[in-house]
Amino acid sequence: MEQKKKLIEVALPLDKINEANVRDKNIHFGHPSNLHLWWARRPLASARAVIWASLVDDPSAHPELFPTEVEQAKERERLFRILEQLVVWENSNNEQVLEEAKAEIKKSMGDDIPELLDPFAGGGAIPLKGERLGLKSHAYDLNPVAVMINKAMIEIPPRYQGLPPVNPDSRDTKNMGEWDCSQGLAEDVKHYGQWMKEEAFKRIGHLYPKVKLDNGEEATPIAWIWARTVKCPNPACGAEVPLMKTLDLSTKKGKEVYVELEYHGGKPEFHVISGKSDSAGTVNRKGATCPHCGQAIDFGYIRDKSRNEEITSSMVAVVAEGKKGRLYLT
Numbered sequence: 507m508e509q510k511k512k513l514i515e516v517a518l519p520l521d522k523i524n525e526a527n528v529r530d531k532n533i534h535f536g537h538p539s540n541l542h543l544w545w546a547r548r549p550l551a552s553a554r555a556v557i558w559a560s561l562v563d564d565p566s567a568h569p570e571l572f573p574t575e576v577e578q579a580k581e582r583e584r585l586f587r588i589l590e591q592l593v594v595w596e597n598s599n600n601e602q603v604l605e606e607a608k609a610e611i612k613k614s615m616g617d618d619i620p621e622l623l624d625p626f627a628g629g630g631a632i633p634l635k636g637e638r639l640g641l642k643s644h645a646y647d648l649n650p651v652a653v654m655i656n657k658a659m660i661e662i663p664p665r666y667q668g669l670p671p672v673n674p675d676s677r678d679t680k681n682m683g684e685w686d687c688s689q690g691l692a693e694d695v696k697h698y699g700q701w702m703k704e705e706a707f708k709r710i711g712h713l714y715p716k717v718k719l720d721n722g723e724e725a726t727p728i729a730w731i732w733a734r735t736v737k738c739p740n741p742a743c744g745a746e747v748p749l750m751k752t753l754d755l756s757t758k759k760g761k762e763v764y765v766e767l768e769y770h771g772g773k774p775e776f777h778v779i780s781g782k783s784d785s786a787g788t789v790n791r792k793g794a795t796c797p798h799c800g801q802a803i804d805f806g807y808i809r810d811k812s813r814n815e816e817i818t819s820s821m822v823a824v825v826a827e828g829k830k831g832r833l834y835l836t
């Protein structure tokens with residue numbers, strides 16, 4: 507079969523795609539990346555651009571329509587304008603933009619639209635965008651978490667497209683007439699998600715006691731920060747050494763918080779303090795250092811301790827949900 511040259515083989519409006527990619531990384535609300543954190547997730551703009559430009563013919567593949575280079579360049583510019591609209595996040599559900607893009611795919615491919623397979627789908631950016639461009643998409647991954655993300659994002663929603671919710675509250679109170687796209691499913695996810703949250707609180711809430719703040723108020727803990735600890739090899743010291751790359755807990759501008767270490771009879775005590783720590787952590791790429799006596803500790807020693815199950819742990823701080831963000835508590 508003769509292969510026609512595709513747009514991606516000739517040129518792409520890279521500046522515009524990169525611009526959209528940078529924005530993609532900074533969009534948090536409603537973005538699939540919020541579903542679950544995934545490593546090396548491809549920006550959606552790139553995924554769209556690559557899929558589309560791999561299907562659409564470069565104008566040079568049609569000398570009967572664009573005989574001169576000038577005409578080909580002009581047509582290429584027209585295709586670029588479509589692509590530049592396609593990569594903008596706000597156009598994700600813009601039917602007009604999608605239809606225009608799909609029409610170009612059809613012009614190049616006819617009815618022979620290939621199916622898309624991403625065998626390393628991870629966070630699912632590529633199959634998601636393939637599906638939006640009208641390609642039957644298949645996603646695989648070795649990691650079951652990635653499989654779950656893909657199921658939630660591209661397999662389940664189309665099954666409930668346009669259907670009303672099944673939970674009685676939404677059915678009774680929100681008479682929407684027509685339920686568009688995934689609105690019904692979204693109502694159910696919200697409803698049963700809330701139910702699960704309440705049930706979880708009932709069953710295991712007592713394991714997460716509230717923490718008391720200095721002003722007497724209570725806050726809900728959201729994380730406990732721990733450090734692994736190893737006994738200092740200096741026989742004259744023998745203190746517990748927390749293995750921490752940094753003593754900074756938060757480096758968020760204006761909200762910096764760190765811990766100060768204090769020893770009591772060889773046991774470290776951690777105090778949470780506002781600001782940035784001026785001492786380094788206790789471990790770096792070369793090894794660890796005992797904060798109590800200054801003894802250098804090599805990784806061989808730490809590995810031996812670990813093999814013998816002699817690594818212990820210490821709680822460093824509690825993170826609670828404050829009114830204006832996270833609170834770090836001693």
Ligand SMILES: C[S@@+](CC[C@H](N)C(=O)[O-])C[C@H]1O[C@@H](n2cnc3c(N)ncnc32)[C@H](O)[C@@H]1O
Nearest residue numbers: 546547548626627628629630631647648649652
């Ligand atoms: C860089 S990530 C892919 C990111 C993805 N393109 C996205 O946008 O989120 C690579 C993925 O390949 C998966 N993987 C690695 N080896 C694999 C294998 N042998 N079979 C299937 N998946 C594999 C990993 O679990 C990981 O999710």
Ligand SMILES: [Zn+2]
Nearest residue numbers: 738743796799
């Ligand atoms: Zn020591």
